Amino acid sequence: MTSRFTFTSLILGSLAALTMTSAAMAAPLKVDANKSTVTAVFKQLNVPVEAKFKKFVVQIDFDSTKPDHAKASVEIDIPSFDLGDPEYNAEVLKKEWFNGSQFPKATFVAGTIKPSAGAPAGSKYDVTGKLTIKGKTTDVQFPLLVKKEGNVQIFDGTLPIKRLSFNIGEGEWKDTSMVADEVVIKFHVVTTP
Amino acid sequence: MKRYTLPAIFLHWIIALLIISAFIIGLTMVDIPGLTPTKLKYFSWHKWLGVTVLGFACLRLLWRLSHPAPAYPAYMPRWQQSAAHGLHGLLYLLIFAIPISGYFYTLSAGVPVVYLGLFPMPVFMAPNPELKPLLKLVHYWLNMTLLAAFCLHVLAALKHQFIDRDGVFKRILP
Numbered sequence: 001m002t003s004r005f006t007f008t009s010l011i012l013g014s015l016a017a018l019t020m021t022s023a024a025m026a027a028p029l030k031v032d033a034n035k036s037t038v039t040a041v042f043k044q045l046n047v048p049v050e051a052k053f054k055k056f057v058v059q060i061d062f063d064s065t066k067p068d069h070a071k072a073s074v075e076i077d078i079p080s081f082d083l084g085d086p087e088y089n090a091e092v093l094k095k096e097w098f099n100g101s102q103f104p105k106a107t108f109v110a111g112t113i114k115p116s117a118g119a120p121a122g123s124k125y126d127v128t129g130k131l132t133i134k135g136k137t138t139d140v141q142f143p144l145l146v147k148k149e150g151n152v153q154i155f156d157g158t159l160p161i162k163r164l165s166f167n168i169g170e171g172e173w174k175d176t177s178m179v180a181d182e183v184v185i186k187f188h189v190v191t192t193p
Numbered sequence: 194m195k196r197y198t199l200p201a202i203f204l205h206w207i208i209a210l211l212i213i214s215a216f217i218i219g220l221t222m223v224d225i226p227g228l229t230p231t232k233l234k235y236f237s238w239h240k241w242l243g244v245t246v247l248g249f250a251c252l253r254l255l256w257r258l259s260h261p262a263p264a265y266p267a268y269m270p271r272w273q274q275s276a277a278h279g280l281h282g283l284l285y286l287l288i289f290a291i292p293i294s295g296y297f298y299t300l301s302a303g304v305p306v307v308y309l310g311l312f313p314m315p316v317f318m319a320p321n322p323e324l325k326p327l328l329k330l331v332h333y334w335l336n337m338t339l340l341a342a343f344c345l346h347v348l349a350a351l352k353h354q355f356i357d358r359d360g361v362f363k364r365i366l367p
Contacts, residue, residue: 047304179233
């Protein structure tokens, strides 16, 4: 009897501790890794090619009633970049592209998230933040679309960047007639119910 | 001896030229290791050539259907005439099948064709990593078939010109 009582209280105690911990963390949303995507669309000789970052971690703490308190960050695993061909995947990790061994992570940290003027409440936000790729940080801003489907929240963002401002594609690859300077990063984040 | 019509002669030689260029660029580009601007350029040129071949092939088929080829000399053995028809049929099939297989191969790789870097061509299928190796194989073997058919075609033409001296080859000369 005694041991069972101890066991039950242990579980209750741990549950209470867990609840308190998550309350202290202001309940960040859980992200469904299988449904979320981060991709980059670039143009080579005017041909749009979309490639996926297979591994990334999104931390998002968002309550549409209090967007001022929202926090969001994305950490992208550079070696997980997939162009659909193992040879090319290895090439773009080289020094003149991502320099994946020295800079294995790209990060985005949101600064402000403000409701977009004119958009229906809770549907669109203007996000600013800092994007770091290949060791270079720049200020970026982009519109964030938010949808609710049942208990699931969906965040969609499109962020155009200039690859040369991050030194992606050095040497002969600086030629923007081969690979355009503008690259569009797209993310689609789906939370778990 | 009756010759081919001028448009047929033009289409024959322009397609031959385009195919030979695409074939050489194709073999060269896949041998370039890694990723270089030249390699990307060659891939694009190869695709543009392929699309051009397909366009001319369509015109050529339409022309051929409305303008029969001049008859072979009556003394040419029946089996040779059948062999020639068979080989020409195969070549016609390949000038469609090869660009189409290449087109779907690049679509399966997620790289659509933008003709001359200006005109986006239709995307009939989503990137498909499962189909990609199969389409690559199909594209490769269709080309090897074309290479064999091309050699027979040239050898037969040379035989008519220099051994038989029957004027069959002259029907297609500009």
